Amino acid sequence: MRAHSLRHLTAATTCPWLLKRRSSSCVAASLSFTQHPEQEQDQTKPNKTNNNSNDGNSKPSSYFPKRGQELELVCESLAFKGKGVCKVADTGFVVLCDRALPGEKLIGRITRKRDNYAEATKLKTISPHLDSVDAPCEYASYCGGCKTQNLSYEAQLRAKEQQVHELIIHVGKFSDKDPEFFSIMKPIVPCDIQFHYRNKMEFSFGSKTWLPKESFQEKGDRKENYALGLHAPGFFDKVLNVEKCLLQSEPADMVLAAVQDNWRDPQLGLSPYDVHSHVGYLKHLMLRTGRDVKTGLPELMVNFVTSSYKPELLEPLVEKISSIPEVVSIMNNVNTSVGNTSVGEEEHTLYGKSTITEILRGLTFEISANSFFQTNTHQAEVLYKLIEDCAGLRGDGSEIVLDLFCGTGTIGLTLARRAKHVYGYEVVPQAVSDACRNAKLNGISNATFVQGDLNKINENFGNDFPKPDIVISDPNRPGMHMKLIKFLLKLKAPRIVYVSCNPATCARDLDYLCHGVIEKNIKGCYKLKSLQPVDMFPHTPHIECVCLLELS
Numbered sequence: 001m002r003a004h005s006l007r008h009l010t011a012a013t014t015c016p017w018l019l020k021r022r023s024s025s026c027v028a029a030s031l032s033f034t035q036h037p038e039q040e041q042d043q044t045k046p047n048k049t050n051n052n053s054n055d056g057n058s059k060p061s062s063y064f065p066k067r068g069q070e071l072e073l074v075c076e077s078l079a080f081k082g083k084g085v086c087k088v089a090d091t092g093f094v095v096l097c098d099r100a101l102p103g104e105k106l107i108g109r110i111t112r113k114r115d116n117y118a119e120a121t122k123l124k125t126i127s128p129h130l131d132s133v134d135a136p137c138e139y140a141s142y143c144g145g146c147k148t149q150n151l152s153y154e155a156q157l158r159a160k161e162q163q164v165h166e167l168i169i170h171v172g173k174f175s176d177k178d179p180e181f182f183s184i185m186k187p188i189v190p191c192d193i194q195f196h197y198r199n200k201m202e203f204s205f206g207s208k209t210w211l212p213k214e215s216f217q218e219k220g221d222r223k224e225n226y227a228l229g230l231h232a233p234g235f236f237d238k239v240l241n242v243e244k245c246l247l248q249s250e251p252a253d254m255v256l257a258a259v260q261d262n263w264r265d266p267q268l269g270l271s272p273y274d275v276h277s278h279v280g281y282l283k284h285l286m287l288r289t290g291r292d293v294k295t296g297l298p299e300l301m302v303n304f305v306t307s308s309y310k311p312e313l314l315e316p317l318v319e320k321i322s323s324i325p326e327v328v329s330i331m332n333n334v335n336t337s338v339g340n341t342s343v344g345e346e347e348h349t350l351y352g353k354s355t356i357t358e359i360l361r362g363l364t365f366e367i368s369a370n371s372f373f374q375t376n377t378h379q380a381e382v383l384y385k386l387i388e389d390c391a392g393l394r395g396d397g398s399e400i401v402l403d404l405f406c407g408t409g410t411i412g413l414t415l416a417r418r419a420k421h422v423y424g425y426e427v428v429p430q431a432v433s434d435a436c437r438n439a440k441l442n443g444i445s446n447a448t449f450v451q452g453d454l455n456k457i458n459e460n461f462g463n464d465f466p467k468p469d470i471v472i473s474d475p476n477r478p479g480m481h482m483k484l485i486k487f488l489l490k491l492k493a494p495r496i497v498y499v500s501c502n503p504a505t506c507a508r509d510l511d512y513l514c515h516g517v518i519e520k521n522i523k524g525c526y527k528l529k530s531l532q533p534v535d536m537f538p539h540t541p542h543i544e545c546v547c548l549l550e551l552s
């Protein structure tokens with residue numbers, strides 16, 4: 001098996017061909033279906049005749065719009081990446097359209113034809129969604145960050161909850177006819193803070209500002225060149241210049257403004273890295289906000305990602321930024337590769353300390369430039385409380401916890417107080433050393449963190465820790481590798497708490513753990529006891545889920 005086979009999932013996540021057999025309410029699920037590559041030949045294979053709905057007034061199944069054609073669309077729901085799932089009026093033909101909102105009638109232009117559906121860009125709204133609101137951010141219509149700022153928060157929550165339900169039914173193969181279904185599926189937990197909730201933002205430097213068409217016409221005389229901001233949706237080489245971001249903290253906005261005001265000054269000799277020619281110096285600006293443990297006041301890390309190590313070039317910027325009182329750390333990650341990643345091969349401290357601190361569930365965490373930390377600290381408190389409740393540790397210090405994909409150890413360390421021992425596994429070495437340091441910092445001695453790739457485990461995995469009473473698994477978006485699923489099914493820990501940031505892979509993995517993998521003759525042995533969606537990221541398509549599984 002290919003070690004990284006799960007990385008293929010994103011490309012294989014859409015399958016509107018399932019629509020024919022389902023009512024419109026399952027659109028969101030169908031469009032986000034995710035499968036293991038081993039399953040490529042399953043029943044979900046696209047079928048060109050399947051797209052048009054059977055609503056009685058459809059045009060013949062041969063109907064297929066042309067590229068460039070402008071069409072009236074009706075949006076029915078949101079798919080996983082926040083795209084509106086639309087139907088061509090009077091046909092059942094499915095078109096995915098960015099920024100279309102459920103209930104909205106709109107004109108879209110077909111940009112791409114797929115096997116049995118098409119993609120479109122939104123040209124104008126004919127009649128808006130009843131829950132549409134004015135987006136407070138001036139960049140909301142163009143920037144790749146927020147997709148649903150113009151949908152009321154209540155409607156965003158409804159759409160997310162619906163998506164999770166559909167995925168659990170259609171991908172996870174759990175039945176809503178099961179009398180327990182609606183007690184298992186908990187209502188989504190809203191986020192009380194809907195702006196300025198992100199503690200980490202990464203902006204890119206670009207050699208050319210990307211302007212959306214309309215704004216280009218408005219600002220026709222303005223000669224924009226270098227950009228610092230967020231990528232235009234779907235483009236790695238187009239950067240929308242952004243002066244402030246409503247998702248990040250206010251001090252982070254001050255730093256962004258200071259960099260924006262200064263970095264183009266020709267006297268500084270700073271150039272943005274060009275992703276085509278691979279020439280230039282500044283690649284990314286990463287801003288992380290934490291909290292001073294003593295005062296509780298915000299503290300900021302500024303991380304410049306550059307293509308080479310020339311600290312003298314950054315000196316004037318460092319001088320300006322370090323005068324902002326909240327800035328306690330200025331780092332320089334040097335990344336000489338042609339890729340777009342912000343993780344450097346070398347890391348240098350240009351000012352202050354090399355980590356910032358944050359408090360979560362009463363514990364203190366030191367965070368370095370590249371280590372993973374939950375990006376919405378306020379909602380992470382809520383999420384971790386839910387995880388603790390699901391873990392249901394007796395509190396007598398007798399139980400073993402296995403914390404898979406442990407990052408900087410935050411979940412495991414919050415549980416360690418009530419456990420006998422916590423064993424954490426994580427692939428990023430720096431996160432593992434942060435986890436060990438965090439354990440020490442909090443006086444926790446019953447936690448062991450190990451660096452390792454959970455996609456590459458072999459038969460010896462499990463020899464280094466006792467059988468756990470509780471497994472916490474918090475993978476990133478591709479979900480768990482089949483090797484890990486098989487390991488867990490063999491391990492048979494009494495309880496698994498599966499924390500997921502991708503409901504599609506979550507539904508798939510729950511299916512495997514509960515129902516088995518028929519093609520591989522593997523039996524499932526867990527029962528889904530509860531699934532709790534949590535909104536960690538308002539205005540974006542992201543959904544977090546906390547699932548409790550018990551050995552059946």
Ligand SMILES: C[S@@+](CC[C@H](N)C(=O)[O-])C[C@H]1O[C@@H](n2cnc3c(N)ncnc32)[C@H](O)[C@@H]1O
Nearest residue numbers: 372405406407426427428453454455474475476
């Ligand atoms: C969603 S984060 C969860 C982190 C942590 N549980 C927390 O709440 O802060 C997923 C973590 O899995 C790690 N990871 C991704 N792929 C991995 C792999 N193949 N093996 C081990 N860890 C992996 C990432 O580096 C990241 O720290």
